[in-house]
Amino acid sequence: NAGVTQTPKFRILKIGQSMTLQCTQDMNHNYMYWYRQDPGMGLKLIYYSVGAGITDKGEVPNGYNVSRSTTEDFPLRLELAAPSQTSVYFCASSYSFSLGDNEKLFFGSGTQLSVL
Amino acid sequence: GQSLEQPSEVTAVEGAIVQINCTYQTSGFYGLSWYQQHDGGAPTFLSYNALDGLEETGRFSSFLSRSDSYGYLLLQELQMKDSASYFCAVVDSGYALNFGKGTSLLVTP
Numbered sequence: 001n002a003g004v005t006q007t008p009k010f011r012i013l014k015i016g017q018s019m020t021l022q023c024t025q026d027m028n029h030n031y032m033y034w035y036r037q038d039p040g041m042g043l044k045l046i047y048y049s050v051g052a053g054i055t056d057k058g059e060v061p062n063g064y065n066v067s068r069s070t071t072e073d074f075p076l077r078l079e080l081a082a083p084s085q086t087s088v089y090f091c092a093s094s095y096s097f098s099l100g101d102n103e104k105l106f107f108g109s110g111t112q113l114s115v116l
Numbered sequence: 117g118q119s120l121e122q123p124s125e126v127t128a129v130e131g132a133i134v135q136i137n138c139t140y141q142t143s144g145f146y147g148l149s150w151y152q153q154h155d156g157g158a159p160t161f162l163s164y165n166a167l168d169g170l171e172e173t174g175r176f177s178s179f180l181s182r183s184d185s186y187g188y189l190l191l192q193e194l195q196m197k198d199s200a201s202y203f204c205a206v207v208d209s210g211y212a213l214n215f216g217k218g219t220s221l222l223v224t225p
Contacts, residue, residue: 031211031212033212033213035215040217040218041217041218042120042203042215042216042217042218043159043203043215044215045212045213045214048211048212050211056211058212059214090158090159104149104161104164105151105159105161105213106161107158107159107160108158109157109158110158
């Protein structure tokens with residue numbers, strides 16, 4: 001199994017450009033997440049999805065959009081990129097349906113994004 | 117809202133034991149998780165405590181006290197490869213993990 005796969009690994013954007021970060025998982029997980037991590041900081045939740053067709057905002061959703069048309073894919077869209085969106089983005093997935101067990105996340109390798 | 121507090125940096129000697137503490141404030145609580153992240157890498161799951169007490173997994177142990185809103189990660193027989201950042205995280209009333217800012221552990225010879 002490949003696990004959680006993110007593309008691209010690196011990207012440089014100009015201010016105002018748009019792009020989509022791709023995330024796919026082959027573990028048949030229902031729960032998927034997007035986090036961003038700024039230098040020396042923890043991970044902040046951007047959006048999450050509990051199943052195909054269902055998404056919800058996390059702590060820092062502004063400037064981002066997501067969709068979940070299939071169980072496997074959870075792309076993150078950046079519209080009108082800004083320098084404040086320079087960060088490392090991690091996609092993650094989880095199997096459990098139970099909140100109490102929803103603690104083990106499998107992470108992708110990350111996308112390092114710079115907006116200049 | 118919720119918050120998690122953990123030390124920003126810890127330094128320890130190879131072969132020693134180190135404890136990384138985490139205190140949390142959350143409106144709902146289901147359990148405390150720990151993740152490890154090496155520089156440039158992705159976070160990886162270490163342990164999870166839903167109930168009070170100690171969970172042991174090899175050289176790593178994790179402890180939870182729900183009444184004190186406190187937990188810790190204990191690393192024994194430290195090795196150089198244990199140099200990494202360690203994050204505590206909680207599941208609140210939502211469906212996602214919220215992470216602390218992380219503790220950078222440096223293991224020295």
